[in-house]
Amino acid sequence: MLAFTLKRLGVALLVALTVSLITFSMIYVSGDPAIAIAGEGARAQDIEAIRKFYGFDRPIIEQYFNWLIGALQGDFGRSYTLRQPVAGVIFARLPVTMLLGALAIAFALVLAIPLGVLAAVRPNSLVDRFALTVAVVGQAMPSFWFALTLVLWLGVHWRLLPITGSDRWQNFVMPAIALGYYVTPAIMRLTRAGVLEVLSSDYIRTARAKGLRPMAVLFKHALRNAIIPVVSLSAVQFGFMLGGSIVIETIFQINGLGYLAWESIQRKDLPTMQAIVLTLSVIYVLLTLLGDLLNAFLDPRLRVA
């Protein structure tokens, strides 16, 4: 288990480094950063001064390492527009996004796993068709459109929930549903397929041959194995959702990283954008790692690798 963990950790580190390099080069992909800061039509001297001030005149490699060393110490530089250290802004917003993500994945799991299991236990039944409908609708409908539909009915028409803000728990209900529904189909289909496959396996026949009751067969012997791939998928989907929260947070004006990203893009605030992308990527890498470790924990056969 230790060797396995170290190996996966090593891979995670490499991925994180690569991501940091790509994130850093964002500055240059989007054109001359000095001009971007100074604004179109600025005087040449001003641009030059800005270039010196932010160190854009240094060799790129040097700039990258300076930035990386800073980032490792939690120093992402200063925001161009907010006039304060980026790190502080990120750490203030991160918990909001993580909370939204956690609520969303919880919603997805609570909906997807029971539906997937029921659909597998009774294939082609009413439950199965209902699950299929949920999946098709979830996949066909863009999340922003679903979010707007929620706003229209729950927010405007029935006035059940507040539409914008992130101060009260009620603020998180619609965003969590909108974000969670987006990943429900994938989790549900994997659960259904997994349970179906496991139920036809030889060890389920053994469990029944022992005289175990259907519920014991399903919960102890089938679910335990069917859930393994669902766990790693959920971890990955959680990461995806953090990215997807840019749209949802913007719609509901939730003060998280996603909304901050949207604001930073509008203000061409590169250090903030870099920091957000890097933070989300590292979290994504960590979640994938967590998924792998949970997998190994659940599947004894993986523990040796």
Next chain:
Amino acid sequence: MPGVAMSGRVLTVEDLRVTLPVPAGTLHAVQGVSFHVDRGETLCIVGESGCGKTLTALAVMDLLPSRARRTAARLELEGQSLAGAGERAIADIRGNRMAMIFQEPMTSLNPAYTIGNQLEEALLRHRRVGRKQARERALYLLDRVGIPSAARRLNQYPHQLSGGLRQRVMIAMALMCGPALILADEPTTALDVTIQAQILHLLAELQREFAMGLVLITHDLGIVARIATRVAVMYAGQVVETGTAQAIFSAPAHPYTRGLLACIPVPGKTRRGDRLGTIPGMVPSLIGEMRGCRFAGRCPYVAGACRESEVPLETGLETGGEQDHLVRCIRHAEIAGLAAPSEAVVS
């Protein structure tokens, strides 16, 4: 429990039928099979692949695929009818009074739980015992089925054991509740040849020691000759011949049985691991209605009458056979005098 010998009928199967809906129609996998097993007896079921041996065993255990339909005139375990029993009643009997050992040791254990957990579970389900007692019983049986350092194995996962060890675990699991009947479906087919005989002998030994009824489905005629009390030969969903091992080996009456035994006519002379002889042709399709002798298409003695009507299972008494030696062949009396034609068997 160990050493307690009881006599009496353990399993009675009468006119067992299993059908399966398939795209091409209805597959008649088991077509009126009857047999019985007493305590301390070993019934060996032999026959080529696809003859319905596995489905027969699964039908007794009520573990058939959900699409399969089962009917039986009688299906009784220790005098209790299984045919009409509900799901719950059957579940109380399975793993308790009857247990099954499967053909696939590599995949028959749950990869997520330890050997100990899976063994104990069988006892905990049917007996009012604590985990500690269940563990003791598991340990005792692991040791009994010849697993070295059993205590350590209890905490291991299936993937840490070889196929042979896993099948021994399956045998131990079947014994957890001290069943009256064990059904073993080709328990060694998937295993290395070198350990096949060991496992089969182990089964025979345990069957004697615990005085159980054993239904052994096997291809190993050497073992059949050695351990079978009685033999049932299956062909295309039917029992075509049944009798004591002695009768079947010394006076096989059905042309199919004679084909199977062609390489090993005398019990005792058969070497371990001898394979069934090869009979030209293939098992006919079991889909749709059939008439006449199922073996007619491959039989060297086939006559016009063979294909005309259903052939009953009758005693071979008139040829000097025993009362319970039954044959499904209208020409068996004529054939008995003939030497087996050499073209019937390609070995």
